[in-house]
Amino acid sequence: MDKEKKKYGDGSVWQRKDGRWEGSFSAGIDEETGKRIRKNVLAKTEVECVQKLKKAMKAYRKEHKIEEKRKITESNEMTLGSWMEKWYTIYCRPGIRESTAATYEACIYTHIIPKIGGWKLEEITTGKLDKYIAELLTNGKVRDDGESKGLSNEVVRKIHALIQKALDRAVLDGRIQGNPAKNCK
Numbered sequence: 602m603d604k605e606k607k608k609y610g611d612g613s614v615w616q617r618k619d620g621r622w623e624g625s626f627s628a629g630i631d632e633e634t635g636k637r638i639r640k641n642v643l644a645k646t647e648v649e650c651v652q653k654l655k656k657a658m659k660a661y662r663k664e665h666k667i668e669e670k671r672k673i674t675e676s677n678e679m680t681l682g683s684w685m686e687k688w689y690t691i692y693c694r695p696g697i698r699e700s701t702a703a704t705y706e707a708c709i710y711t712h713i714i715p716k717i718g719g720w721k722l723e724e725i726t727t728g729k730l731d732k733y734i735a736e737l738l739t740n741g742k743v744r745d746d747g748e749s750k751g752l753s754n755e756v757v758r759k760i761h762a763l764i765q766k767a768l769d770r771a772v773l774d775g776r777i778q779g780n781p782a783k784n785c786k
Contacts, residue, residue, distance in 0.1 A: 611626075612624055612625060612626030612627075612654050612658060613625050613626070614647060614650050614651055614654060616647070621643055621644065621645060622643070622644045622645070622646060622647050622649070622650035623641060623642070623643055623650065624641065624642045624643075624644070624650045624651065624653060624654030624657075625639050625640065625641045625642075625654075626639070626640055626654065626657070626658050626661075627639060628640045628661055634695070636695075636696075640657060640658075640661060642654050642657050678721065679721070679722050679776060680718060680719055680720060680721055680722070681713070681714075681717055681718055681719075681720045681721075681722060681725060681764075681767075682713070682714040682717075682718025682719060683718075684722055684767060684771055684776070685709050685713055685714060685718065685763075685764075685767050686709075686714070688766075688767040688770050688771070689705065689706075689709055689767070692770055693705065693766070693767075704759065705763060708756070708759055708760045708763050709763060712737065712741065712752075712756075712760050713760060713763065713764065716733065716736075717729075717733055722768075722771055722776055722777050723777060725768070725777075725781050726781050727781045727782075727784045727785055729781075730761075730764065730781055730782055730785045731785050731786060734757060734760075734761060734785060734786075737751065737752050737756075737757045737760065738751045738752065738754070738757055739751045741756075741757070761782065761785060764782045765780065765782035765783060765785075768780040768781065768782050
């Protein structure tokens, strides 16, 4: 079978030790435990497994009306700030350590939400994010004496990584078509 680059959210296929092929895809997050829900299929061949996986994903989307949810205009009105809070609370926070959570919260509530939290998800572009990142590098930190200086490269990379992860999930949830943070410099 041709090895082409898979898209995010297409599921995974692998051969088991017993020779059969197994396919798996994410069916969301359990709200109580915060753990990912996985759905699996089994087949004798890789081709058959890919076909079964696609069929199972299509049936799951139809059953849960995921395609319809993608068309809801509410998602067009969602801001980056409200999405970052939702993403962090539901998808990110349950699986990280306290020290990591403290770092994420500092980035989200000090640098992202106050400065670009009002941007609508649909209107975010790579160019806008590049400009925001450049601003963080030159004037991202205001000192006590009122002067501003840039944030460190490490902090800016963390902020960019958080935005990229949150927007990856927004793509998977159908809120935006593509992730503009992937092509930022």
